[in-house]
Amino acid sequence: MRATLIHGPRDIRVENCPEPTLLADTDAIVRVTASCVCGSDLWPYRGVSQTPRPRRIGHEFIGRIEAVGDGVSTLTVGDFVVAPWANSCGACPPCRHGVQVACEHRAHWGGVDEHGLPVDGGQGEMVRVPNAEGTLVAVPGVTEPDQALSKSLLALSDVMGTGHHAALGARVEPGRSVVVVGDGAVGLCGVLASKRLGATRIIAMSRHSDRAALARAFGATDIVAERGAEAAAKVRELLGGVLADSVLECVGTAESMDQALRCTRPGGALGFVGVPHGDDPLPMSVLFSKNISVAGGAASTRAYLPELLVDVLEGSINPGLVFDSVMDLEQAPEAYRAMDERRAIKVMLIP
Amino acid sequence: MRATLIHGPRDIRVENCPEPTLLADTDAIVRVTASCVCGSDLWPYRGVSQTPRPRRIGHEFIGRIEAVGDGVSTLTVGDFVVAPWANSCGACPPCRHGVQVACEHRAHWGGVDEHGLPVDGGQGEMVRVPNAEGTLVAVPGVTEPDQALSKSLLALSDVMGTGHHAALGARVEPGRSVVVVGDGAVGLCGVLASKRLGATRIIAMSRHSDRAALARAFGATDIVAERGAEAAAKVRELLGGVLADSVLECVGTAESMDQALRCTRPGGALGFVGVPHGDDPLPMSVLFSKNISVAGGAASTRAYLPELLVDVLEGSINPGLVFDSVMDLEQAPEAYRAMDERRAIKVMLIP
Structure with missing residues (x-):
């Protein structure tokens, strides 16, 4: 599959990567239908934060579940889901307090999970999602959102929350x-x-x-x-x-x-x-x-997703309007340039 | 009258000072029945903050009103009052927001008022109170509180609020x-x-x-x-x-x-x-x-005084217990030493 990596300042590449597989009972595999570039992705892009070695990047995505581990019961293959920018188990004290960003078992998109296993970045075709039940939010009644709805759902991953x-x-x-x-x-x-x-x-x-x-x-x-x-x-x-x-x-x-x-x-x-x-x-x-x-501080968008999702589905808020540009995943380098130069407010990437 | 001045680090003196008089329509003159030493008074006492010239000190006191200016109608001679540690006009935007510490017309005990006129410190026999209506809180039904009640009323000036x-x-x-x-x-x-x-x-x-x-x-x-x-x-x-x-x-x-x-x-x-x-x-x-x-931050104890005063008068809270020492005003230097050396939690001074 194709996925985006950052190699260093202003060096974004879309490359061939192995497809993810289930590594834990609590995993899900999501086929990404849209992801995007975050303002915070620009910090390593600009060299403000360091990139000691090439790594997968992107932490906002939506898509369909292709597989779930044996320990996953509240999500099903075929569910259309929003992935919050911060992975979370949903069960530890911070998660129960609604502060999922401080989850004690948090995995990091494009980094590793608590077992040291690699986790995919969001800017790619597929993502292994650790802590699937505590992280993903299924969108009821939606299987193939149109582009306008996709934009608003994707906005719930991070910026709207x-x-x-x-x-x-x-x-x-x-x-x-x-x-x-x-x-x-x-x-x-x-x-x-x-x-x-x-x-x-x-x-x-x-x-x-x-x-x-x-x-x-x-x-x-x-x-x-x-x-x-x-x-x-x-x-x-x-x-x-x-x-x-x-x-x-x-x-x-x-x-x-x-x-x-x-x-x-x-x-x-x-x-x-x-x-x-x-x-x-x-x-x-x-x-x-x-x-x-x-x-x-860092927003636990997982906590707000259910409430904000209702408003998006009812059409009472349309946060997807922040996406003023849509590009193919292969254009990720140009998406970063457009964001960096403030030519775009936010770019949606379609695998 | 007698009043306390700080001359420099560890140099507290009780001296003869002129009795205050009404200088503005909105003033009141209060005869102090009790005042005290604040933890924050220890900063200049210890030399952590500077004392470039001798100045009056003390910002917590209770007492009886001896005179009011022509513009004062909600307070009367003879009222027993609590003076919050921060003087406030009661009418400017911060005061209306309940943030009296940011009063745009605030006078400073032991400092000056907005007209540059000197204001007495609380550790003395009498105090001119600018912005009397916005500052002082009358204690209903009380004219001569006993020592236990005096302690709790004095605590409402600062520490309890x-x-x-x-x-x-x-x-x-x-x-x-x-x-x-x-x-x-x-x-x-x-x-x-x-x-x-x-x-x-x-x-x-x-x-x-x-x-x-x-x-x-x-x-x-x-x-x-x-x-x-x-x-x-x-x-x-x-x-x-x-x-x-x-x-x-x-x-x-x-x-x-x-x-x-x-x-x-x-x-x-x-x-x-x-x-x-x-x-x-x-x-x-x-x-x-x-x-x-x-x-x-700095507490607008004026905002909390009415609510806390009810509880003190009902006896449901007894914050005056923090005063574990009572001294004559003339003993102010010893009061500072006792606070500084943590031999006393808080010292009440009786003029």
Whole structure:
């Protein structure tokens, strides 16, 4: 089968790889119908994080189950499934707490499982899924989704659940004002999640007309193009003299966190989901004096999938609109380039 | 009148000072019946924060109103009042949000008000209170509290409200397990606040038998004397293999924050109220991977006073037990020594 590997900075290749087989009773084999490139895939692509040896890549995919191990009873061959970006057993204490990202038996797409066995990446034709029952979510009544539905289902693997996580971390609820820092797919889904949670005033920060337009389509009421202190002043002006109740940090840089803190009112809540790089620390003194709460981190999209899936199937949310580009899996190198150069918001790859 | 000044590290003096007078329509003059020394007063006392020139000190006091400005209508001469540690106007956006510590018109005890006029410290015979209506809380039906009630009312000025703030930041509620880091007056009040909010399992960290005994009296079910990784292991053991849902950080050092983070389960909540020194930053990567939420900071005890006052007057909480020492105001230097050397949990000063 064909699958994508990263060999090093800006070196993405689609290669022939052995087809996966069941290695444990709790495994499933999924034939991938669509996967995609994540903003976090760009960190090794850009060389910000290291790639000491070639490895499979991709952690978002949807597809059909081709085989299940003897220990799998809640999933069946033929089920159409969404795979969350984080694999999880579903039974350990963190999983029972709804924090599947901290699963004690987590396998890593493109890495290894807890037994040291290799796990496929999502950007390929097939994937062995350890902890299948705790990980995969079957889509009821769907066997061959059209492209629009595929996009929204694929968005539930990561970006929509991550935007929702940011909104929950920022305590978004009806009546609260919201600022979203970051106009990537996650930030845009943060706008959609905030709208879904009842926010009526949502300020999106963007300097790109296409992304700003999608933010508006997702529920943003205002777009702010300024940065730094000017952006905070603009937010204060838009909100009648106060800063925002809820701020979603959806980038992961020191600058974006600083921007988010500047936009949060005293006593406000900051939800952060941008993957931190280096270890940009949070300034305690600002949190202390302004009473800003901070919550978020890696999103357990598995926990949110059932709830968000209902809305996707009902058509009340359409997070798949973040996929503004669709390419054949063989075009994965171009997909990375398009994402890296911000020519595409998010690229869906079809094996 | 007599009042306390700090001249520099370990140099506390009680001196003659002019009696305060009304300087603004919104002022009140309070004759102090009791004040106390705060753990945060020990930072300048120890030289950790600077004292460039002698200044009045103390930010917790109770007493009777002797005079009010023409703009004060909700408070009357003769009212017995509690003064929260943070002065606040009660009308600006942060005050309306219940974040009085960020009041846009805040005056500082022992410092200056927004007009640059000097404000008395709490450790003295009388205090001019700017923003009197937004700051002071009258105690209904009380004119001359006995010493036991005085202690509990004085605790509402800071330590009990601050412990409550930590518990709210840590999302304490019935069914959640709690760890309290810090066995000072605030930590002990954090135990009491957690018990009051319905926690049934409360682990206090202490190595002092008197403080541990008071923690147990306040509702702690377990005492952990270990530190660092050993303390976290002990918490995990006590809680049946998982770390705590809610952790209260009530010290303010890098070590105590590290201890608090070590004790928090993935997805758990950390409430922090220890005043940060230096600018010990929060490690983003830990918060991100473990999904630990952080909330707290300087406590707006003014916001909590009405609710906690009801419980004190009903006798359902007795936070005044943290005052294990009572001294005459003239003994203020000894009060600081006793606090500094941890011979006293908290010292009440009677003018």
